[in-house]
Amino acid sequence: MDYAEFQQLLAADEPPDLPPALRALWQQGRGDWHGAHATVQEAGGADAARVHAHLHRVEGDAGNAAYWYRRAGRTPEKGSLEAEWEALARELLERDFRAEGEST
Template sequence: MMTAVTFKQFIEKNPKCLESLPKALQGLWYDKKGEWDTAHEIVQEDANDADSAWVHAYLHRKEGDLINARYWYRRSGQSESKVELDQEWEQIASSLLSKVNQAWMQMN
């Protein structure tokens, strides 16, 4: 099972994002790599997905565009975050990885 901590370590050790990851996790991957534009492009393409909308909100909050961030928080069904950005990244990653881990366990 992957946690936010192990996901971060995986990102640090691997230069290339796994295309098999859900788009929202790909967005977090590229954000952690310092590639905000790529992260934004990925989640924007998947705009109807609540998880991608959540990452989209986080990215706009990080950018300082709070009006746009609030729009995406509403689209995602999540409350607007007030915690530090690193903490929000971990919260989102933990939630998304929990879904992936749960789906993987059901398949096996």
Template sequence: MTTVEAFRRALSDAAPPEGLGLALQALWWAGKGDWARAHGCAQRGEGDPACDWVHAHLHRAEGDLANAGYWYRRAGRRPPVATDAPLEGEWEAIVAALLPRRG
């Protein structure tokens, strides 16, 4: 799987596609609307910058901006410029950035 569109189509499946790393699994669950499972995947990958970036996004999505800021720093990423920047756009950007590395 190499495109955001293919990743989005996979959201209709019952389980994440095989071979995805924890960060992309977390994004898959987030795309399905299952925050708890997404968060679990991100937590299991703590210390991996990709998982920490997704972790930040998840806390931003739940409105916990202080915790999100912590995870953005851990991931070496800047949070979106505007705190009201669309979550969907950030989700797509993270998926696009992580797909080539499959993790």
């Protein structure tokens, strides 16, 4: 799956079968901050922590976002929320679906 396909999935009523960090980005992309937050809150790992940080930036809670960036081993983002969302989606899609595409 590439970024354009992921964007098209934003029109779906039900979340696609995606890893938790991508599912949370899908939820946030549809305006469901609370659903996205619940998804990453339950997930572990650096990817979920990065998305968690992004969500707290969206919320306007810089202190909580900084905590989650540290948990992800990342420097806090300074750019636009839209640019961060897109960069996260592109990176996660490339990594999570590259191996799938190579096996076919």
